[in-house]
Amino acid sequence: MRNVDQTPLFSPFFFFFFFSLLLSQAEGGSPPRLPPRLLPPRGAQGGEPARDAMAPPGSALPACLLGLLLLACRGDFGRSSELAFVVEPSDDVAVQEQPLLLYCQVEGIQPITITWRKNGAVIVDSENAFVLANGSLYVSRFQRIRGDGSSDEGEYDCVAQNHYGLVVSRKARIQAATMSDFHVHPQNAVVEEGGVARFQCQIHGLPEPVILWHKNRMPVNTDNERYTLLPKGVLQITGLRAEDSGIFHCVATNIANVKFSREARLTVSGSHSTVYKDPMILVGPENLTLTVHQTAVLECIATGNPRPIVSWSRLDGRPIGVEGIQVLGTGNLMISDLTVQHSGIYVCAANKPGTRVRRTAQGRLVVQAPAEFVQHPQSISRPVGTTAIFTCVAQGEPPPQITWLRNGQILETSDHIKLKNNNSTLSIYGINQADEAIYQCIAENSAGSTQASARLTVLWADGLPGPPQAVRAETVSATTIQVSWKEPLQNTKEIIGYVLHIRKAADPVEMEYQEAVSKSTFQQLVTDLEPSTSYSFYIKAYTSRGASKASEVTVVSTLGEVPAMPSLFIKVINSTAVQATWEPSIKLGQHEGFKLFYRKVHLSQYTGPVLLASNITAYNITHLDASVVYEVKLLAYNQHGDGNSTVRFVSLRETVERPALNPPCDCMKDEQNNKTSTTGIIIGIHIGVTCIIFCVLFLMFGYRGRLLMCKNVQEQLSTPQIPRSQRSAAGLVLNGAARRDRDERDLTGKQLDMNELERLFPAAPCREQQDKGTTPSRSPPADTQISTLPLDEFSIIEEQPEPPQKSPCGGSPAAAAPHPIPTHEG
Ligand SMILES: *[C@@H]1O[C@H](CO)[C@@H](O)[C@H](O)[C@H]1NC(C)=O
Ligand SMILES: *[C@@H]1O[C@H](CO)[C@@H](O)[C@H](O)[C@H]1NC(C)=O
Ligand SMILES: *[C@@H]1O[C@H](CO)[C@@H](O)[C@H](O)[C@H]1NC(C)=O
Ligand SMILES: *[C@@H]1O[C@H](CO)[C@@H](O)[C@H](O)[C@H]1NC(C)=O
Ligand SMILES: *[C@@H]1O[C@H](CO)[C@@H](O)[C@H](O)[C@H]1NC(C)=O
Numbered sequence: 001m002r003n004v005d006q007t008p009l010f011s012p013f014f015f016f017f018f019f020s021l022l023l024s025q026a027e028g029g030s031p032p033r034l035p036p037r038l039l040p041p042r043g044a045q046g047g048e049p050a051r052d053a054m055a056p057p058g059s060a061l062p063a064c065l066l067g068l069l070l071l072a073c074r075g076d077f078g079r080s081s082e083l084a085f086v087v088e089p090s091d092d093v094a095v096q097e098q099p100l101l102l103y104c105q106v107e108g109i110q111p112i113t114i115t116w117r118k119n120g121a122v123i124v125d126s127e128n129a130f131v132l133a134n135g136s137l138y139v140s141r142f143q144r145i146r147g148d149g150s151s152d153e154g155e156y157d158c159v160a161q162n163h164y165g166l167v168v169s170r171k172a173r174i175q176a177a178t179m180s181d182f183h184v185h186p187q188n189a190v191v192e193e194g195g196v197a198r199f200q201c202q203i204h205g206l207p208e209p210v211i212l213w214h215k216n217r218m219p220v221n222t223d224n225e226r227y228t229l230l231p232k233g234v235l236q237i238t239g240l241r242a243e244d245s246g247i248f249h250c251v252a253t254n255i256a257n258v259k260f261s262r263e264a265r266l267t268v269s270g271s272h273s274t275v276y277k278d279p280m281i282l283v284g285p286e287n288l289t290l291t292v293h294q295t296a297v298l299e300c301i302a303t304g305n306p307r308p309i310v311s312w313s314r315l316d317g318r319p320i321g322v323e324g325i326q327v328l329g330t331g332n333l334m335i336s337d338l339t340v341q342h343s344g345i346y347v348c349a350a351n352k353p354g355t356r357v358r359r360t361a362q363g364r365l366v367v368q369a370p371a372e373f374v375q376h377p378q379s380i381s382r383p384v385g386t387t388a389i390f391t392c393v394a395q396g397e398p399p400p401q402i403t404w405l406r407n408g409q410i411l412e413t414s415d416h417i418k419l420k421n422n423n424s425t426l427s428i429y430g431i432n433q434a435d436e437a438i439y440q441c442i443a444e445n446s447a448g449s450t451q452a453s454a455r456l457t458v459l460w461a462d463g464l465p466g467p468p469q470a471v472r473a474e475t476v477s478a479t480t481i482q483v484s485w486k487e488p489l490q491n492t493k494e495i496i497g498y499v500l501h502i503r504k505a506a507d508p509v510e511m512e513y514q515e516a517v518s519k520s521t522f523q524q525l526v527t528d529l530e531p532s533t534s535y536s537f538y539i540k541a542y543t544s545r546g547a548s549k550a551s552e553v554t555v556v557s558t559l560g561e562v563p564a565m566p567s568l569f570i571k572v573i574n575s576t577a578v579q580a581t582w583e584p585s586i587k588l589g590q591h592e593g594f595k596l597f598y599r600k601v602h603l604s605q606y607t608g609p610v611l612l613a614s615n616i617t618a619y620n621i622t623h624l625d626a627s628v629v630y631e632v633k634l635l636a637y638n639q640h641g642d643g644n645s646t647v648r649f650v651s652l653r654e655t656v657e658r659p660a661l662n663p664p665c666d667c668m669k670d671e672q673n674n675k676t677s678t679t680g681i682i683i684g685i686h687i688g689v690t691c692i693i694f695c696v697l698f699l700m701f702g703y704r705g706r707l708l709m710c711k712n713v714q715e716q717l718s719t720p721q722i723p724r725s726q727r728s729a730a731g732l733v734l735n736g737a738a739r740r741d742r743d744e745r746d747l748t749g750k751q752l753d754m755n756e757l758e759r760l761f762p763a764a765p766c767r768e769q770q771d772k773g774t775t776p777s778r779s780p781p782a783d784t785q786i787s788t789l790p791l792d793e794f795s796i797i798e799e800q801p802e803p804p805q806k807s808p809c810g811g812s813p814a815a816a817a818p819h820p821i822p823t824h825e826g
């Protein structure tokens with residue numbers, strides 16, 4: 001039987017515990033009352049869950065809880081998953097006919113049963129192999145090939161199970177000790193005095209055989225510094241002398257066997273010659289793949305007369321360093337305690353002394369690092385219906401693959417269970433009791449594998465509210481939908497708020513975002529949506545102890561919307577033509593194309609529409625009459641119809657009588673105009689070579705606010721705006737982003753156990769405690785609407801109505817006076 005004391009301290013439960021405590025104090029003024037104890041999904045004994053723990057004396061509580069909260073906020077959590085490996089089996093080489101012992105030690109809540117598997121199949125206790133009382137596996141006579149053709153070789157793992165779940169150990173690769181025959185024997189050699197002799201033996205074996213050399217049937221004297229023994233069976237003898245002549249052979253030894261190679265004769269001939277010889281590399285370095293902490297020996301033997309100078313460098317120019325570096329014999333490089341930084345191409349160079357004559361040889365060294373965890377998944381307890389996130393970050397060389405197991409089985413992903421960030425984040429959405437299990441993260445690369453486990457406890461309690469009722473969504477506009485609901489039928493007393501889940505119907509589940517509202521709110525206007533798009537909504541009621549089940553889902557589409565007004569500029573080309581240009585403004589919204597109209601101002605009939613494709617941004621109007629003022633009108637359209645139009649007036653006349661036109665600053669009048677909500681006047685004066693356009697004013701109704709633009713100051717004046725589609729995408733992604741932030745924060749381990757609830761109801765005693773170090777004030781979030789996420793997690797560029805001082809009539813220096821704008825040479 002479990003009780004609250006076993007709930008980890010950082011559990012969100014405490015958070016709400018405290019929260020509801022404050023609320024109850026604030027509301028009733030009555031002595032703090034403990035909420036009923038949280039119950040695990042099933043009693044440890046499988047019986048009726050026990051409840052109603054005695055409350056500790058109330059007075060001491062807040063301070064104590066405060067302590068707990070602060071503890072929780074710091075976020076250092078234990079690693080107990082109630083079942084974890086203390087000792088795991090390791091890779092091993094077993095000797096034929098000898099006993100083999102594989103270790104497995106587990107800690108956790110008893111009773112724990114341990115079984116062993118070989119290549120995935122459970123090992124049934126038998127005379128030959130059985131599980132010891134302490135969990136280890138004992139194989140009494142290891143056999144590479146048994147009478148029945150089976151083998152004791154294979155991958156062994158240990159499986160531990162208790163009533164919380166099941167964990168699987170790393171896989172231990174067990175191989176039989178072996179030794180092949182020599183496949184390279186030493187060869188007879190005749191070498192000049194003073195030269196270099198090299199003998200090599202090669203043999204395969206497990207474990208890797210140790211190779212020693214005999215000369216004339218006696219072990220060679222390794223104290224002689226002219227004799228260098230390299231791993232992999234190489235013997236080098238430098239500065240040969242007559243007495244080095246003899247018969248050589250090697251001896252290979254491992255736990256499986258001892259073998260002798262063929263013999264080879266070394267003859268040291270003649271005397272030291274004085275003939276010049278170019279430097280030459282007899283043997284260069286091999287390509288090596290090793291594991292961290294091993295030792296690498298890169299061979300290099302150079303000859304020549306005079307004797308060449310051997311040096312080593314890295315091809316990438318990085319220094320080789322000095323620590324752990326040693327030269328063996330005359331030119332071999334030994335690097336001990338390898339790290340991944342030692343990976344690289346190593347170049348051995350033989351230089352004729354005092355010259356630039358040189359020969360090189362190179363070999364690649366690859367240093368692998370077995371997978372190891374940078375961050376382990378942490379056991380967590382979460383209320384039903386919330387999201388559980390496990391994070392597991394591993395490093396290694398090559399970068400490890402991460403896979404997840406759930407109670408020992410490969411985790412199947414679904415709508416409800418997602419893996420992200422190359423599997424390092426496991427998110428389980430809307431958890432329920434079936435998700436309670438031990439989750440294991442396995443990191444594996446060619447250099448090794450490792451595992452870590454964590455348990456998910458799903459908290460639930462009797463008496464949670466039912467799902468909110470009568471959920472309805474009504475389309476209000478192209479960007480807003482009103483969602484309303486009613487209280488749940490049961491257990492409404494403890495409700496602290498509602499969470500509205502919003503998702504574009506076409507988006508995957510994790511793109512959902514949420515808005516938290518107070519318990520007294522039964523409707524919510526969801527804004528910043530995309531036009532003609534379906535959205536799905538559902539609601540959960542939250543109490544301090546968890547969320548209700550989700551309400552029914554309702555799906556509603558936003559209205560379609562015509563495009564916004566395009567901006568429009570008119571340039572006079574010559575006395576009979578003007579060029580209309582416009583911008584594929586980002587706030588135009590979806591548009592299929594443009595319609596352009598023009599007319600002489602005194603006529604009622606427009607010429608047009610000229611239909612222009614959506615990617616066109618300019619049109620020349622020709623054959624105009626220089627003596628009259630023209631009105632040019634542009635609008636964007638889509639399947640929902642024509643958007644509002646932008647109108648410009650243009651005169652091609654050389655002189656313009658300005659009073660004849662609208663007074664430039666009569667904005668009130670303009671504003672009261674009709675549906676053509678924008679008025680702009682361009683007066684083009686075609687004077688010989690210079691054409692000056694007076695930009696008087698452009699008064700535009702923006703998307704929400706009003707923008708004042710003159711053509712060449714437009715950029716300065718217009719506020720950057722995101723188109724609606726992007727904006728609402730931003731709204732949605734926003735959450736994604738925020739969540740990503742969170743995930744990232746999870747990676748840093750700072751806020752690992754932050755719960756959705758805390759996020760949604762950030763009245764967060766935690767936050768306030770941390771920020772101010774004071775008790776939260778009496779304004780709990782109960783009566784105010786709470787924003788979904790802390791504001792500092794994102795920013796939206798909201799469209800701001802233009803500040804009043806920028807009004808053309810308000811006397812803003814930038815805009816009050818008509819601006820002469822030089823355009824082009826006519
Ligand atoms: C388990 O028991 C065996 C035999 O008693 C012993 O050799 C082995 O060390 C024990 N294993 C561990 C992990 O202590
Ligand atoms: C070492 O590897 C390189 C490529 O990485 C290859 O070109 C070269 O032939 C290899 N050398 C030996 C001795 O195998
Ligand atoms: C993620 O896990 C799946 C199986 O759960 C595996 O097939 C896949 O290769 C893993 N991806 C990475 C990048 O480790
Ligand atoms: C996933 O792994 C690949 C290759 O290992 C890497 O390029 C990529 O950045 C990783 N992605 C994440 C999100 O970690
Ligand atoms: C078009 O103009 C009318 C009247 O000024 C305004 O109510 C409406 O919002 C405008 N429509 C668009 C898409 O800008």
Ligand SMILES: *[C@@H]1O[C@H](CO)[C@@H](O)[C@H](O)[C@H]1NC(C)=O
Pocket residue numbers: 573574575576577620622
């Ligand atoms: C004015 O420009 C238009 C278009 O560039 C051209 O077709 C027309 O001939 C020009 N008219 C004069 C009078 O230059």
Ligand SMILES: *[C@@H]1O[C@H](CO)[C@@H](O)[C@H](O)[C@H]1NC(C)=O
Pocket residue numbers: 613615616
């Ligand atoms: C506009 O798009 C159409 C096809 O969608 C293409 O054929 C045409 O070349 C484009 N025009 C310009 C000016 O980019």
Ligand SMILES: *[C@@H]1O[C@H](CO)[C@@H](O)[C@H](O)[C@H]1NC(C)=O
Pocket residue numbers: 573579618619620
């Ligand atoms: C419009 O006239 C300008 C200036 O003569 C010229 O550069 C441009 O190519 C013309 N555009 C079209 C679409 O004819």
